[in-house]
Amino acid sequence: MSSYSELEEGVLPSLIVAKGSFAAMGGAERDLLRIIPSLTKFFSVKIATLHKVPELEDLCEKLKIKLFAPKNNWSLSRNIFSTIIDTGIKSASNAWATCEGLIDEINDIDFMHIISGDGSLGIFRHIPEHISCHLHLLEPHRGLHQDVLHRRIDGFPKRNLWLTKLLLSRARKRDLQLIKKFNLRNKSLISSNSNYSSSMAKDVYGIKTGVLWPCVDSSEFPEDDSNDVENPYNGNDEYIVNIGKASWVKGTWETIKMVSGTKLGVVHVGGGEEKDLKKLKEYADHLDVDLWISPRLSSPELVSLMRNSRAIVSMAYGEAFGLTPIEAFAVGTPAIFVNEGGFRDTIKDGVSGKLLDRNDLTGWHMALEEASNKNNREKWTKEGRKRIAELDLSPENHARRIKEILI
Secondary structure, X not given: OOOHXXXXXXXXXXXXXXXXXXXXXXXXXXXXXXXXXXXXXXXXXXXXXXXXXHHHHHHHHHHOOEEEOOOOOOOOOOOHHHHHOOOHHHHHHHHHHOOOOHHHHHHHOOEEEEEOOOOHHHHHHHOOOOOEEEEEOOOOOHHHHOOHHHEOOOOOEOOOHHHHHHHOHHHHHHHHHHHHHXXXXXXXXXXXXXXXXXXXXXXXXXXXXXXXXXXXOOOOXXXXXXXXXXXXXXXXXXXXXXXXXXXXXXXXXXXXXXXXOOOOEEEEEOOOOHHHHHHHHHHHHHOOXXXXXXXXXXXXXXXXXXXXXXXXXXXXXXXXXXXXXXXXXXXXXXXXXXXXXXXXXXXXXXXXXXXXXXXXXXXXXXXXXXXXXXXXXXXXXXHHHHHHHHHOOOHHHHHHHHHHHXX
C-alpha cells in the first residue's frame, strides 16, 4: 500500500468507493451511506455504482461528491441460464465501462475501496496493478457456495439442490479465481465484516482476512426519543420488527411461524418479490398472525417503528454480521436473534439480548415475554450500548480504519 510520503503534502489522497448496486438498500447499503461523510475527512471521495438510488444521489449532491453511474441502472440477471453460464461478471464489467469518465478516473486515483455484492467484482479488470485497493468482502458469494438462496420463501428447494450445485460449477470456479487473483495483487487487501465472515472467507477461498466492522450513526439512531416522528405502524399495540428482504435465507417464513400463538403482530421491513410477499401474507393469515409489510421507510420512521416494538427479531441463516442488533441497541429495543453467524459477534446472550437455537420455540416465546419487562429492556439496552462503545462502531472510526488499511 502507499504511504503519505508518496502523496502531495497538504492534499487529501483521492479515493473511489465502488459498490455494484444500491438497489436492495439493506444493511450493507445503509452502512456505506453512513460512512461516506466521514471518509471525506480523510480522502477526496468519488462514488461509483451500477445501480444508484435516490438516497445515494441526494447524499452525493449534499456533499458535492462526484457520482459515476451508467445512464440506465444495471441489474444482475436472475435467469437460471445466465447464472449457469456465468454472464454476471462480464455483464457488470461491461456496465462499469459505460460509466462516463470512470475508467480514466480509476487510472489517476490514489486508492480504491470496493464493497462486495452484485456487480462489484466486475470492476476488477478495470483497475491497473499500480492502484492500491481494499475489498470489503462482506461474505462469500452465498448463491454459489451455499444452498439457502436456492430455496423458496417457504424453504422448499426451487429445484434439485444437487443439480443446482452441479450447474453452478463454472460460476463457482470463476468466483474462486477472482477473489484469489485479487488477493495475490501486490497492492490489495481484503477485510471481512465480522469474525464469522472472516472464518467463512478462509473456508471458501482459503484466504486470511482482517475484520472491518460495520457502523451505527448515533445521530441516525438516537437514544433520545423526544424528536421521534409518528410511528408509521398503526396495527397491533404489541408487535415485533423483522428486517431484511423477505426470503428463506432471512428467516422471514420461520419468524411468522415462531410468532404464531403469541398474539404479537409482525412488521416486516425490507420488501421482497411480489409473489413471496403474497405467499407470506397468506401464511400469516393462516396462522392468525397480524402481518404488516411496510413500504420503504425513512430513517426517522424506522427508528420510531423499532423503538415502539416489543423486540427486533431475526432468524436469518448465517448472517455475515447483521447491523440490526446494533441498531436495536442504539434505539433501546430488545434484540432477539438466532444463535448463528455474525449475530454472535455483537449479542451476548442474556446480557445485551437473547441468542436462541432455531428450533427452540419455547425459548423464543419466553424471550419475547422477557422483552416486555422494563428492567430487562433497560439492562439489555445499557449492555448493548456498551458493546457498541467497545467495538467503536462509529462512522468516524470506520473511515479511519479504511485510511489505516489503505495508507
